[in-house]
Each structure stands twice: as C-alpha cells, then as structure tokens.
Amino acid sequence: MxxxxxxxxxxxxxxxxxxxxxxxxxxxxxxxxxxxxxxxxxxxxxxxxxxxxxxxxxxxxxxxxxxxxxxxxxxxxxxxxxxxxxxxxxxxxxxxxxxxxxxxxxxxxxxxxxxxxxxxxxxxxxxxxxxxxxxxxATKASRVKHTAGDKQVVEFGARRAHGLGASLYGTRAAYIAGFEGTSLVEAGKRFDIPVVGTMSHAFVQSFEDEKEAFRAYGEENKDNVILLVDTYNTLKTGVPNAIKVAKELNEKGIKVKAIRLDSGDLAYLSKEARRMLDENGFSDIQIVASSDLDEYVISDLKLQGADLDMYAVGTRVITAYDQxxxxxxxxxxxxxxxxxxxxxxxxxxxxxxxxxxxxxxxxxxxxxxxxxxxxxxxxxxxxxxxxxxxxxxxxxxxxxxxxxxxxxxxxxxxxxxxxxxxxxxxxxxxxxxxxxxxxxxxxxxxxxxxxxxxxxxxxxxxxxxxxxxxxxxxxxxxxxxxxx
CATH class of the missing domain: 3.20.140.10 (nicotinate phosphoribosyltransferase)
Structure with a gap:
C-alpha cells in the first residue's frame, strides 16, 4: 500500500x-x-x-x-x-x-x-x-520521451509497478518527464494527468467475433474509440475488422480514434496497417504501439520506418527495468x-x-x-x-x-x-x-x-x-x- x-x-x-x-x-x-x-x-x-x-x-x-x-x-x-x-x-x-x-x-x-x-x-x-x-x-521516462521526439508517449505500467504507491508516484514522475498521459485513473484524479484507455484482449475474446467486440466498444465509448487489433491475426482479421466497424460507426456519427498494436513485428505491422487504413479512407485513424517498449525499442522502430503515432510504455518505465x-x-x-x-x-x-x-x-x-x-x-x-x-x-x-x-x-x-x-x-x-x-x-x-x-x-x-x-x-x- x-x-x-x-x-x-x-x-x-x-x-x-x-x-x-x-x-x-x-x-x-x-x-x-x-x-x-x-x-x-x-x-x-x-x-x-x-x-x-x-x-x-x-x-x-x-x-x-x-x-x-x-x-x-x-x-x-x-x-x-x-x-x-x-x-x-x-x-x-x-x-x-x-x-x-x-x-x-x-x-x-x-x-x-x-x-x-x-x-x-x-x-x-x-x-x-x-x-x-x-x-x-522520471529519468527513465525522460530517456524514452527524448527518443520518441514529437510522438506522444503515455504511461501504461500500473499493473507491473512495485506496489500501489509506486504506480501512483511513478506515473506522476513519468508525466513530469514529458509523458502525455496515463492509463491509471487514480493518478488522473490525484494529479490531474490526462487519462488514456483502450481495450483488452479479454474484451475481444469475450464476444463471438472480433467485429462484434469492436462494434460494442465503439457504440459505448463514442469519444475514445481505440480498437485492439492483434487478438487473433493483426493483418488478416484485426485491421480489416476495425476498418469495417469504422465504416459502420461513421454512419452513426462515431469516429474511431486509433487502433493499437500490442504484439508481433511492430514496424512491419504498423506500415501495413497504415497502408490499409489509408486505402480505405481512414488516414485520420492513428496507430498506437504497446508491448514492452522502451527507448531502445522505440529507437529501433524509428530506424525501421515504423508508422506510429503514439507509444504506450509500461513495464520498462514504471519499474525502471534496466536499473x-x-x-x-x-x-x-x-x-x-x-x-x-x-x-x-x-x-x-x-x-x-x-x-x-x-x-x-x-x-x-x-x-x-x-x-x-x-x-x-x-x-x-x-x-x-x-x-x-x-x-x-x-x-x-x-x-x-x-x-x-x-x-x-x-x-x-x-x-x-x-x-x-x-x-x-x-x-x-x-x-x-x-x-x-x-x-x-x-x-x-x-x-x-x-x-x-x-x-x-x-x-x-x-x-x-x-x-x-x-x-x-x-x-x-x-x-x-x-x-x-
């Protein structure tokens, strides 16, 4: 505690x-x-x-x-x-x-x-x-933010932190260092830090199919629709289903804000996802990456031409993973x-x-x-x-x-x-x-x-x-x- x-x-x-x-x-x-x-x-x-x-x-x-x-x-x-x-x-x-x-x-x-x-x-x-x-x-987070440059970085590490206090004050420290938001609601309330949320794999799995999960989430979270697309197969089902649901939601006046990649070859997947989104008229949908990111991984992703708009960084910042x-x-x-x-x-x-x-x-x-x-x-x-x-x-x-x-x-x-x-x-x-x-x-x-x-x-x-x-x-x- x-x-x-x-x-x-x-x-x-x-x-x-x-x-x-x-x-x-x-x-x-x-x-x-x-x-x-x-x-x-x-x-x-x-x-x-x-x-x-x-x-x-x-x-x-x-x-x-x-x-x-x-x-x-x-x-x-x-x-x-x-x-x-x-x-x-x-x-x-x-x-x-x-x-x-x-x-x-x-x-x-x-x-x-x-x-x-x-x-x-x-x-x-x-x-x-x-x-x-x-x-x-704060020092670790500053390294990550400096590497990310003008791309947004948000803190997603509460569940991996070394206790409740560590996650709360660690989130504050990361925000001081330049992170733009957090997934931790208590930190948002306590310190007035912008709160960011997507969905989990469990949410997608709990529905009969991916499209149904995306549709339900979009209809009930109209102002923050971020779809997790790697539960089954990112490019064969996740991104195509996100595009189909985005078209449906558009007709209801609901915009999909972003998709999130949480596994696999993030550089390749982000470039392919960007191409698919653009070809279907969704150049405004952003691509968020998570999955054990730190300054070294982000640096490599940039060198490989990854097409990403936001990094969600968790374990390796909130635990000061390498020291x-x-x-x-x-x-x-x-x-x-x-x-x-x-x-x-x-x-x-x-x-x-x-x-x-x-x-x-x-x-x-x-x-x-x-x-x-x-x-x-x-x-x-x-x-x-x-x-x-x-x-x-x-x-x-x-x-x-x-x-x-x-x-x-x-x-x-x-x-x-x-x-x-x-x-x-x-x-x-x-x-x-x-x-x-x-x-x-x-x-x-x-x-x-x-x-x-x-x-x-x-x-x-x-x-x-x-x-x-x-x-x-x-x-x-x-x-x-x-x-x-």
Missing part, C-alpha cells in the same frame, strides 16, 4: 535507536545540516530529472507520531521518556531544494535539511525513499554550535564516497552567448561567486588539471528555501509548471549530454575555497588516524 503522508514510522529502526541515545544524553537539540545527493547517473544517462519534491514537502509538513505508533514503539521496548518526546515531535527545521523537474547531476546538493539532529535523522529514510524512486522513474535503484544518499555535512558552523566530512578509500563538507550553494553556469549550460559550480555557503571580469574558471574536482574558462556567463543559484521552521514557505507549483521547468532545464543542455549512449560528461565543479576545505579536512583526518 501507499505510505501515508507524514507517516512517522516510515523510518529505519537504527534512526530511532540513535534518536533515543541523543535524547538520553541531552543532545537532541543539536542543530545539524544534511545534504541529499546521488553519486552516479542511472541508465548510463547524461543527466537525471529531479522528481519527488512536492511529495517530500507534504511528508515533512505532516510529520507526527500517532498514538498507535507510540504504542508499537513501547512494545519494541523504547524508553518511556523518549516516547514522550516523540508524542510532540514535529519537523521544525529548514529545507532548501532545487526545483522539481530540474536537470540534476552527481555529487551536488539536491536538497539540504537544517534541523535538530533527532528530526534530521528521523526523516532520512522517507526522504531517500521518495527521492530515489521518483527521480529514477532498479538510483543510490541517492543523505549525509551529515555540518554541525551548528551556537553561532559557529563546523564542517563535517566522511572519508572513504573510494574517492567517490568522500563527501563535500559544509553548507554549500550550487549554481548553474549559463553561457550568455549560447544560452547553454557550461557546468554546475558549488561554493561554500558564505562565499561569493568568484569572478574575474566576466570570466569564470571551472575545473574538474576529481581531475583538477581539466580546466576551462567561461566568458560572459550567468550564474543561476539552484537551491531555494522551501520549508522554514517546519512550515512551507513557497507557493506549490502546478504539475504543468513542474513539467515546464523540466523542459526549460533540458533545453539548457547541449545535445551531446542527452545522447542515449555514451553521453558527453557534464561537470560539477567546486570553488577553489570548497576544494581546499575538502583537501584540508582529508589531510587532518589522515593525520589523526596515522597518529592513533
């Missing part, structure tokens, strides 16, 4: 164990900063699409422990004093985030939480759950003691797992001459964006000898405050506004970053101050464990 908004027990046990320890030690009010980010792009893609922010805001602003939650934790053996703290616990921190629909890249702070440590710990699991799932689906997890993380980067902010770093033998320390500001560097993004640039929170005239030096933090100077640029700060003292402080955008943000963000990327295979790497650079802070803290930690 879908996780209820604000469900406080949607957390891992060790979070509650740590929270109880802080309460017993009197440290529960220590203020901290956590960054949420991911380390590697999914699907071999050149970018990811941020999805799930509205879900996260709803979760945080409705967070509370119900009486039955407290009873269950009492059953697990938690201390009574700790349970009394939980009864009145709400999220009272601040949250800074990139906009939903934004194009995002590894190792940059997508969302930042500044809160009491017990609050920041409690919400980690839910935030990552939402971010990892919805961003993964089951994004791998987003949530890491402590700063501890606040009074007016002092103390950067924190996690050190690892794996260079990709070394966290950028401290509170930060991510920027997108836009070349004013081309309107395209030259890279993202992360500074320490308190520093000004360095400029030498109109030039900015960018370098790869993992290979600092790789450098370039950007001339005449605009720096767009990517994070904004979305929750202040536990309360939302921004106007909720419509889903259409989020889609438009995704489209504008993608438009800033060079086509080389959007390739399905071997895309050009997009660099996320560090300011010199942040890079030096990271190096200094690594050296300090190395010195500590060498002396221990």
């Amino acid at each position: 879908e996780t209820k908004e604000g469900a406080a027990l949607h957390t891992d046990l060790y979070q509650l164990n740590m929270m109880q320890t802080y309460v017993k030690k009197g440290l529960q009010d220590k203020n901290v900063v956590f960054d949420m980010f991911f380390r590697r792009l999914p699907f071999g893609n050149g970018y990811a699409i941020y999805a799930g922010l509205e879900h996260i805001i709803s979760y945080l602003t409705n967070l509370e422990f119900k009486e039955e939650d407290i009873e269950y934790l009492r059953f697990l053996g938690f201390d009574e004093g700790f349970l009394q703290v939980l009864k009145s616990l709400r999220f009272t921190g601040d949250v800074y985030s990139m906009k939903e629909g934004e194009v995002i890249f590894p190792n940059e702070p997508i969302l930042t939480v500044e809160a009491r440590i017990i609050e920041a710990l409690l919400v980690e699991t839910a935030l990552l759950n939402i971010f990892n799932h919805e961003t993964l689906i 089951p997890a994004l791998g987003g993380v949530y890491k402590l980067v700063e501890v606040i003691e009074g007016k002092e902010r103390i950067p924190k770093i996690k050190v690892s033998d794996n260079i990709e797992k070394i966290v950028f320390p401290g509170r930060k500001r991510p920027y997108r560097i836009i070349n004013r001459n081309t309107g395209k993004s030259e890279g993202d640039y992360i500074t320490r929170f308190e520093e000004r964006l360095p400029q030498i005239g109109n030039n900015l030096l960018l370098f790869d933090p993992f290979s600092p000898w790789k450098q370039k100077i950007v001339e005449d640029y605009q720096a767009i700060e990517l994070q904004e405050k979305v929750i202040n003292n536990g309360e939302r402080c921004t106007t909720p955008p419509s889903l259409e506004e989020i889609r438009n943000n995704r489209e504008a963000s993608l438009e800033q990327l060079w086509e080389e970053h959007k390739r399905k295979k071997n895309p050009q790497k997009y660099y996320v650079d560090l300011s010199e101050d942040l890079w030096n802070l990271k190096r200094t803290m690594i050296e300090e930690k190395r010195k500590e464990y060498n002396e221990s």
Whole structure:
C-alpha cells in the first residue's frame, strides 16, 4: 500500500535507536545540516530529472507520531521518556531544494535539511525513499520521451509497478518527464494527468467475433474509440475488422480514434496497417504501439520506418527495468554550535564516497552567448561567486588539471528555501509548471549530454575555497588516524 503522508514510522529502526541515545544524553537539540545527493547517473544517462519534491514537502509538513505508533514503539521496548518526546515531535527545521523537474547531476546538493539532529535523522529514510524512486522513474521516462521526439508517449505500467504507491508516484514522475498521459485513473484524479484507455484482449475474446467486440466498444465509448487489433491475426482479421466497424460507426456519427498494436513485428505491422487504413479512407485513424517498449525499442522502430503515432510504455518505465535503484544518499555535512558552523566530512578509500563538507550553494553556469549550460559550480555557503571580469574558471574536482574558462556567463543559484521552521514557505507549483521547468532545464543542455549512449560528461565543479576545505579536512583526518 501507499505510505501515508507524514507517516512517522516510515523510518529505519537504527534512526530511532540513535534518536533515543541523543535524547538520553541531552543532545537532541543539536542543530545539524544534511545534504541529499546521488553519486552516479542511472541508465548510463547524461543527466537525471529531479522528481519527488512536492511529495517530500507534504511528508515533512505532516510529520507526527500517532498514538498507535507510540504504542508499537513501547512494545519494541523504547524508553518511556523518549516516547514522550516523540508524542510532540514535529519537523521544525529548514529545507532548501532545487526545483522539481530540474536537470540534476552527481555529487551536488539536491536538497539540504537544517534541523535538530533527532528530526534530521528521523526523516532520512522517507526522504531517500521518495527521492530515489521518483527521480529514477522520471529519468527513465525522460530517456524514452527524448527518443520518441514529437510522438506522444503515455504511461501504461500500473499493473507491473512495485506496489500501489509506486504506480501512483511513478506515473506522476513519468508525466513530469514529458509523458502525455496515463492509463491509471487514480493518478488522473490525484494529479490531474490526462487519462488514456483502450481495450483488452479479454474484451475481444469475450464476444463471438472480433467485429462484434469492436462494434460494442465503439457504440459505448463514442469519444475514445481505440480498437485492439492483434487478438487473433493483426493483418488478416484485426485491421480489416476495425476498418469495417469504422465504416459502420461513421454512419452513426462515431469516429474511431486509433487502433493499437500490442504484439508481433511492430514496424512491419504498423506500415501495413497504415497502408490499409489509408486505402480505405481512414488516414485520420492513428496507430498506437504497446508491448514492452522502451527507448531502445522505440529507437529501433524509428530506424525501421515504423508508422506510429503514439507509444504506450509500461513495464520498462514504471519499474525502471534496466536499473532498479538510483543510490541517492543523505549525509551529515555540518554541525551548528551556537553561532559557529563546523564542517563535517566522511572519508572513504573510494574517492567517490568522500563527501563535500559544509553548507554549500550550487549554481548553474549559463553561457550568455549560447544560452547553454557550461557546468554546475558549488561554493561554500558564505562565499561569493568568484569572478574575474566576466570570466569564470571551472575545473574538474576529481581531475583538477581539466580546466576551462567561461566568458560572459550567468550564474543561476539552484537551491531555494522551501520549508522554514517546519512550515512551507513557497507557493506549490502546478504539475504543468513542474513539467515546464523540466523542459526549460533540458533545453539548457547541449545535445551531446542527452545522447542515449555514451553521453558527453557534464561537470560539477567546486570553488577553489570548497576544494581546499575538502583537501584540508582529508589531510587532518589522515593525520589523526596515522597518529592513533
């Protein structure tokens, strides 16, 4: 079942164990900063699409422990004093985030939480759950839509999704990424997404013959007549029967909108079906394809000259079929003691797992001459964006000898405050506004970053101050464990 908004027990046990320890030690009010980010792009893609922010805001602003939650934790053996703290616990921190629909890249702070440590710990699991799932689906859907180009793509995957909540929010993520509709009625109702429906093979089989099934469906679904033509034989019975029924329905003032192909050689069948429809005066009837489609199948269909108007994509988007997890993380980067902010770093033998320390500001560097993004640039929170005239030096933090100077640029700060003292402080955008943000963000990327295979790497650079802070803290930690 879908996780209820604000469900406080949607957390891992060790979070509650740590929270109880802080309460017993009197440290529960220590203020901290956590960054949420991911380390590697999914699907071999050149970018990811941020999805799930509205879900996260709803979760945080409705967070509370119900009486039955407290009873269950009492059953697990938690201390009574700790349970009394939980009864009145709400999220009272601040949250800074990139906009939903934004194009995002590894190792940059997508969302930042500044809160009491017990609050920041409690919400980690839910935030990552939402971010990892919805961003993964949005990114996969964006690949599919980019491949489909100007052809419509609709989401048909609810029955294959990993649970009710996954299908609902996965559908929303696909819509953010550019899909034009869904078969899932609940998603249409909840998020105002256009709903699309055809018929099933079972419907056709339940009638004495194909024509009778088509006729009955057309008469009772006058505004959305889409006929499934592959139940028996696509070209010998399905399309011919659809044409015969379309002529009958025309006489009653009913138009057949489309036929759907769900099996077989979709490229060949679509071309033959198009020819048959056109020869019978039905050039306005569209052809919809389904059957385990993804960006690779759609690309091949286009190369083979398939004559299709719409793609209905299900399993391979809603389950993120070729990569089951994004791998987003949530890491402590700063501890606040009074007016002092103390950067924190996690050190690892794996260079990709070394966290950028401290509170930060991510920027997108836009070349004013081309309107395209030259890279993202992360500074320490308190520093000004360095400029030498109109030039900015960018370098790869993992290979600092790789450098370039950007001339005449605009720096767009990517994070904004979305929750202040536990309360939302921004106007909720419509889903259409989020889609438009995704489209504008993608438009800033060079086509080389959007390739399905071997895309050009997009660099996320560090300011010199942040890079030096990271190096200094690594050296300090190395010195500590060498002396221990």
